[in-house]
Amino acid sequence: MSDKGGDQAAPEESGSTGEAGSRTPPPARSERLEPGIYRFILRYSLRDQIILTALAGLSFIPYYYFLNLPKLIVNQGIQGQSDGQPIDFPVNILGWATLDQVQYLLMLCLAFVGLVIVQQGFKYVINVYQGISGERMLRRLRYQLYTRILRFPLPTFRRMSQGEIIPIVTQEVEPLGGFIAEAIALPVFQGGMLLTSFIFLMVQNPIMGLAGVALYPLQFWIIPKLQRHVNRLAKERVRNVRRIADRVGETIGGINEAHAHDGAMRLRADFTQYLGKNYWIRFEIYQRKFVIKFINNFMQQLGPFFFYAIGGYLTIKGQMDVGTVIAAVAAQKDMGGPLKELLNFYQRSEDARIKYEQVIAQFEPDGLTSERRQTEEPETIPELKGDIVLRNLTYNDEQDQPILESVSATLPMPSKVALVGGSGRDEMLQVIANLLVPHRGSVSIAGHDLSDLTEAVTGRRIGYVGPVSYIFNDTIAGNMFYGLRHRPLHVVERDSDAESEWHRELREAVASGNSTDDLGADWTDYAAAGAKDPSELQAIAIGVLRMVELEEDVYQFGLRSSADTSAMPDLEPALLEARAKLRERLQAAGYDDLVEAWDPDGYNTNATVAENLLFGAPVTDGFKLDDIGQDPFVLQVLEEVGLRDRFLTAGYEIAATMVELFADLPADHEFFQQFSFISAEDLPDFGKIVSRVSVERLDQLSDAERQMLMNLPFKMIPARHRLGQITEEIQGKILEARKRFAEELPEERRGAIAFFDPDGFTRGASILDNILFGKIAYGQAQAAERVGELITQVVAEADLRDQVTGVGMNMPVGIGGGRLSASQRQRLAVARAVIKRPDLLLLSEPMSALDAGQEERIMGNLFETFGDHGIVWALQRPEQAAKFDHILLIQSGRIVAQGSTEEMQAEDSAFQRYLADR
Incomplete structure (x- = not known):
């Protein structure tokens, strides 16, 4: 049931990237999305549509006989006549059996039931196949839209909010899956049934056949004219719903301001206006749709009038038998279903066409990043340890006003360069980081033109941290190692059931044109961090956390977290030893009354x-x-x-x-x-x-x-x-x-x-609770602080601190890092950039939430670690520029002064005048 046209190679034919033996899907033949929904369908599911069409065609044969059986049952089975002549019972059926009239009637009735089963069987197979094909195509479309989001230029997200983008990918395209499944098969199937019924009627009596379809041309003329108005309203409804989603998203994002400035009532009124507009649009749509439905139903009910009138007249005149009239009425009734389905399909196809075109229009922004830049893996990753050269660099905002204007400079590397001044500093760093594409000019690093480099190079050799860096809804470790996970590198062994499940998922991914990379593989590039295995990487990560002064916070997270001791078998006995030492320290210090231990036979009043x-x-x-x-x-x-x-x-x-x-x-x-x-x-x-x-x-x-x-x-x-x-x-x-x-x-x-077990480890309890094995007494002065100091001592003596910190690294940080403070999020973002050891580290006011002293210490740590690497830092505090080797003063998007720190520190320099004017 695979589609015909996917751009995906079969797993066994795909190239390998690393040891994991899977690959990212190759770029599409065209980087543009298909402009029309039928072009999208034919490109990616032509084979499925051909199979569905063939199945629909085969189903017409039993359907014709199904229409003819009621006539045979009435005329031959019940009346015992054939072509107006009595049947001589018993009759011989193909030499198989001799049947009297009752047995013959039962045989025809059983044949009727058999044809019903055959017909429903065809419908079942067609519907299941349609469902599979539709879901694969919907999955493909969503995947294509998601990959487009990854390729959007950053300014696009200033024009399009999450509230607009998310509903498109999740909700708006949902109906398209159902339509794609039936786009060709349904009109063929239902149209074929309609045609079969019409042929049957013409065979019975041409006059009745023509009477049965006499009103169809009128319907096919009126309905499209009415549908055009519905289409126009449908487009406006989609746009308005997106605006509603945008308002909801903006409200959530600005909820603090709404409360702080008493803006809730205005927000309610604003939202009511959008809901009202949506109401009147839908109201008009309902009116017009029900007019269409009324016309359809009215014309459909006129059909029996012609059949009863014409068929009755011909029967009275002896020109038609009763069985033929009954069969014709049944056939005409069956024609109503396909006709209704075809008219409904026309309405759905117009809705789907409009929806698809609007979706595609939203996902074709100017400046879309090339697919190659994200998917291409060069044979070698070149180093970017060399001068940064900016030539006539110009970057404009959405109103085409320059943010950076004709900027030219050479930043000597490796060295420490400070950017100070006004607007344009962060945009300059984003251009150097390959996050923004300049409108004019060029950037080269170590002799490599930035426009020729893929993200596989810039994403590994350059580290960028902005004023607000996003923290993913993952663990601390997951966020830290995000910059080390680019491609699947190491195969993870699975049992037979899991392996079978993986291959099943892989086949569907191929059929749907999705990524075939194994998410269950190990993606972590240990070598990039200077490690050989996970244990070395954790040790390096803890060192980086100390560098950015986040280790103490993560250690405290670890103390208050439960540990998976199956992955750390030495931890349980070490914690029990620490528990014993803590008891000894409490007694030696006279702190017995500070902790009330758990007693299996006693009540803990704390x-x-x-x-x-x-x-x-x-x-x-x-x-x-x-x-x-x-x-x-x-x-x-x-x-x-x-x-x-x-x-x-x-x-x-x-x-x-x-x-x-x-x-x-x-x-x-x-x-x-x-x-x-x-x-x-x-x-x-x-x-x-x-x-x-x-x-x-x-x-x-x-x-x-x-x-x-x-x-x-x-x-x-x-x-x-x-x-x-x-x-x-x-x-x-x-x-x-x-x-x-x-x-x-x-x-x-x-x-x-x-x-609880006084002599054992308590699974599910935190590390702190396992060491303490009790409750700190309430009302004792500084009890928590004094006990905390002793716990820190016994943890250090047992050489457990790094293990506890490792447990803390597995703490989930929540959506957007919501469980962390602003300063913790900023330090984690710096750690994420540092641990991949980039050739060039770009920092744009990365620690604005920290106090000056802590920022100074972290800056010194980074300088010490990256002494042989390049650092470009947009400073929040210009007075810190004295610590750097080179200074650029930027004002109004232009470099007004640049040079070594010694030159810029001269009394009459532009930099000193800038500092004096602040």
């Missing part, structure tokens, strides 16, 4: 009730501490020890106390932080419960209210929340419940929790 009950760490989502009061098994255990009703009462009393205490407090009061089990947002809901139901009438609570109250006691920490609810008696009951919980836990849920 832990929550939920933690005391489970006495372990949830490994999966099988137990969620925040909602544990709703877990049926937990409630069953509480019932067994007599705590279920006590907890409900305690929950009510806690809620009543909190409502009374917090009633008049502002939402940011420190009490809300201390008693964090009830937030300021939830307090009104608890207030409604307390005001409506008394403690003696808890049976009147709804299920939702009962769950809210049951959750509260589980969040109590006796040492912190001194509300008197978790008494020593209840603590003893909880210890009894802990024992029952562990003993009665269902077998299928045992993998959801790892129980």
Whole structure:
């Protein structure tokens, strides 16, 4: 079921890039997308369309006999006549059997059922084949659009927002998949059925045949005229929906400003205007579509009028038998379905044509990057260790106003060059990084013209960090190593099932014209970072993190993360040793009271009730501490020890106390932080419960209210929340419940929790919790700081710091790096550029979120590491230029002064005047 025209080579025919034995799809024969949807269909799925057309043609043969059978059943089977003459029963059927009239009737009826099965079988095969072909073509189209996005020149993203682009690739092209599947096969199939029915009618009676299609020319004339207006409205609807998506995206991006400047009401009104416009467009579309539908249905119902009138008249006159009339009426009724499908198909084809043309128009921006620049892998990657020469460099904005104007300069390399001044500095660095294409002029690096270099060269030999660098929704390590992953290099062994699945996916990728590169292979270029294997790369990465002063942050992430000890078998015993040393240090320092250790037979007053009950760490989502009061098994255990009703009462009393205490407090009061089990947002809901139901009438609570109250006691920490609810008696009951919980836990849920073991490692718990094996005592002065210092000491003595940092590198950073601070994101972006050891490092105010002291230290680290490489830095603080070898002063897109640092430091230099005027 593969398509005919894909530009993809079969896997066994494809060239190999690296050891992984797969390759990126070769460039299309034409770098332009097909301008029309039918050209796209014929280019990439001609073979499928031919097969579907052939299947449709074959189905017409049984369909003709299917139309003729009702006539035979009525005339021969029921009336016992053939051509007006009685049939002499019993009859011999091809020497196979002798049948009386009833048996003959049953045979015709079974033949009717058989033809129904054959017809439905053809439809099933055609529909499945259409579905496969359509999905492959939709997958191909989305892949082509996605690769176009990768080739968009950067200024395009200033004109087109995410809100416009994303719906096009995900939603707008979705209907095209269904249309592509039926683009040729459906009109052939339905038109063939219509033609077969017409031929059948003409064979029965030419007058009735002509009567059956008498209104069709009128329909085919009226419908297109009405459809043209619908097409115009459909185009406007698509444009307006994109504008709606753009407004939603802009609102999300500017949500802080909306709140900060009280702009929500205007945004609502603005959005309402767009929704209103969309409403009236759709309203007019509905009106016109229903007019078309009314005309279709009305004309369709006129068909039986002609058949009953003409057929009845001919039957009365003895010129036609009843079976023929019944068969003709059935055939005419069957003609309605294909005709309706053809008219609907015409409407869908017009919608698809418009949608496809609009999509293509959006994905053909000026200045589209050549496919070759992204896919071509040169035999050798040339070094770019040499002077940067800018010749008459001009770059204009969208209004064709110059941002860089006739810039000419030679930046000696390797050296440290500072860019200071006004606008144009970042654009200059982006041009040198091959991210922007100048409108005039040229750039050469180490004698290589930048326009001749592919991204395989510039992306590996040049490191660029801008003022705002994007952090991907991946781990810290995934973001750091992003610049080392260009092509699949090392094959990953799979078991037989996984290998079979991979080959299945590969076949579909080929059939759909998608990438055949193995994402499961190892893409990391260890040599580019100076490593031989993953362990060496991690050591180098930790060194880079120290260089950009991010290692301490990642180390802390690692302490608070759980570790996969299967990948680090030496970690468990080392952590247990660190636990023992921590106990010794606490005792030696007299800090025993700072940590309350976990005791299998004792209650930890510095832990929550939920933690005391489970006495372990949830490994999966099988137990969620925040909602544990709703877990049926937990409630069953509480019932067994007599705590279920006590907890409900305690929950009510806690809620009543909190409502009374917090009633008049502002939402940011420190009490809300201390008693964090009830937030300021939830307090009104608890207030409604307390005001409506008394403690003696808890049976009147709804299920939702009962769950809210049951959750509260589980969040109590006796040492912190001194509300008197978790008494020593209840603590003893909880210890009894802990024992029952562990003993009665269902077998299928045992993998959801790892129980604490004083002598063992707790899977699912953080590294910090495994070392601490307890809770820091609440209310002790500087307890967390003092214990933290001891933990740092024992981790260092056990030589575990790098391993803990390695665990922290596997922490997911969230969408856009949302789990990191702004300064952490900037330092991670610098680390990403540094670890690939580029020949040329371009930095444009990369650490604006850092204080001056930290930026100075990181700058010194980079200078020390890249002493034999080139660095070009657009400075946020011009006074830092004294640390560089060469300075360029840029103002209004022109270089007004340049030279060595000594020359630019002269008293009467333009650079000194610039500093004085700041």
